[in-house]
Amino acid sequence: MENRKKGRRMSTLGLRFHDAIQTPLVRNILKIAGGNVLAQVVLLGTAPILTRLYSPEDFGVLALFTTTCAMLNCFSSLCYERAILLPKEDRDALSIVILGGVILIVTTLMVTCLTFLLNAAINSSFPALQTNAHLIRILPLGMILLGIWQILQYWNLRRKQFHRLTASKVSETGVSSLFKIFCGLSFGGGFGWLIGGYLLGYAASILIQAWGELFSLGKAIRTASFRAMKEQALRYKSFPLFATWNYLLNQIMRSSVVYCLSYFYAPSIVGFFSVGSRLLQQPILFLSDAVQKVYFQKSAEDLAHGRDIIREFRRILILLSLIGGVPFLVLLFFGAPIFRVVFGGQWETAGVYAQIMAPWFFFIFVGAPSNVIYEVLQRQKIKLLLNGAKSFLAVAGLITFAVLSKDPIEALGIYTVVNCLFEVSTIALAAFLVAKQTQANETIHV
Numbered sequence: 001m002e003n004r005k006k007g008r009r010m011s012t013l014g015l016r017f018h019d020a021i022q023t024p025l026v027r028n029i030l031k032i033a034g035g036n037v038l039a040q041v042v043l044l045g046t047a048p049i050l051t052r053l054y055s056p057e058d059f060g061v062l063a064l065f066t067t068t069c070a071m072l073n074c075f076s077s078l079c080y081e082r083a084i085l086l087p088k089e090d091r092d093a094l095s096i097v098i099l100g101g102v103i104l105i106v107t108t109l110m111v112t113c114l115t116f117l118l119n120a121a122i123n124s125s126f127p128a129l130q131t132n133a134h135l136i137r138i139l140p141l142g143m144i145l146l147g148i149w150q151i152l153q154y155w156n157l158r159r160k161q162f163h164r165l166t167a168s169k170v171s172e173t174g175v176s177s178l179f180k181i182f183c184g185l186s187f188g189g190g191f192g193w194l195i196g197g198y199l200l201g202y203a204a205s206i207l208i209q210a211w212g213e214l215f216s217l218g219k220a221i222r223t224a225s226f227r228a229m230k231e232q233a234l235r236y237k238s239f240p241l242f243a244t245w246n247y248l249l250n251q252i253m254r255s256s257v258v259y260c261l262s263y264f265y266a267p268s269i270v271g272f273f274s275v276g277s278r279l280l281q282q283p284i285l286f287l288s289d290a291v292q293k294v295y296f297q298k299s300a301e302d303l304a305h306g307r308d309i310i311r312e313f314r315r316i317l318i319l320l321s322l323i324g325g326v327p328f329l330v331l332l333f334f335g336a337p338i339f340r341v342v343f344g345g346q347w348e349t350a351g352v353y354a355q356i357m358a359p360w361f362f363f364i365f366v367g368a369p370s371n372v373i374y375e376v377l378q379r380q381k382i383k384l385l386l387n388g389a390k391s392f393l394a395v396a397g398l399i400t401f402a403v404l405s406k407d408p409i410e411a412l413g414i415y416t417v418v419n420c421l422f423e424v425s426t427i428a429l430a431a432f433l434v435a436k437q438t439q440a441n442e443t444i445h446v
Helices: 002-020 024-053 056-073 090-117 120-126 134-160 162-187 191-211 212-222 225-234 236-266 267-304 310-343 345-366 367-376 380-404 409-444
Strands: none
Touching: 024 267, 024 310, 056 134, 056 236, 056 267, 090 134, 090 162, 090 212, 090 225, 134 162, 134 191, 134 267, 134 345, 134 367, 162 191, 191 212, 191 267, 236 367, 236 380, 236 409, 267 310, 267 345, 267 367, 267 409, 310 345, 310 409, 345 367, 345 409, 367 380, 367 409, 380 409
16 A cells, blocks of 8 residues: 555656656756756766866965955846846847846946955955956956856847747857966966956857847847836836845845855865865756746736746746756765865865755756746845845854864855855745735636
């Protein structure tokens, strides 16, 4: 009897999995994720080479640079690019594209001025930068490249150009990795080549994304009007008011580890963390990024037409839980030996860090559609409160343990625990909001 019950449960689970992957939403996700798999193969295939060409210190400086670029990107367009998917008419969406571009130019100029004014103070605060003062001055270049890349991502997503998005991701990873390997073999190691590859990868991605949209974007620039941009800016003002701060808090939470380790520990510790988290994070981001983009477009379209969104939400949660379960368990128990064998003995510590962070990244992976819900339903204020509490407690715990303990593992452990608790809360609250919205739609139709 017990075996029959287990058999029925497994059969039901199998049917749910089969039903989940047959929907148009999942097929579109797979279009992006399929190409992202190729990009991931390039990343993982070149990682063992890069870890032997560049030192942990080099990767530590790269992590500090890319983390700062990501922080600046939080407010580069005031998150208006995320509203590109919401208008019914393309002309309104194009006004948002131009609005985001104008804001990006202004914020980049402001950051450029600040980098020259605060250069000495920033360099003196982080040991990794004290002999690399010029890094601060190229931050605006990274900021504007990431800003343009992000705006084009949402525009192409609105146009359902999933193949173009996939090609851009493959080119970004491929160009970046090949440049780093070529320079490492030809000129020796050095963080400068790592940063150059990072920036060149985004430039290649921008070219591919913009090439097929030059006509429409050029026409939008020529016909842009201040009145239209102002109208859309006011219509979607919740994005700069709440989504920007949500985005910033998320980035602060992720970046605080890099800044904290840079401040309290040697650059090599930052390098171990950077490689461990990057190789753990990239596979997650490739698939969860595809999920968020396609699900954002689909759920926004369904909501605009009064359709039910709870069914797709549940399907995606189940599918991601099934996909992510086994890999994260393997990493949780065998992260250190895997890193030692694949990347070399000096990188075993990076594997230990990856083991510690595995549960946190699992919940990030599963919660990808939950983050979309807060923006589609324009409940960014709720997400802001959650992120505020999470960021405060996570960063406070991290700094406290870094001050009290000489061991970065303890600081990283408490940081992971706090983040896991809040990721689960974010998923649960998103499910509640979806159910509430579904009930409201049913009441209206009745």
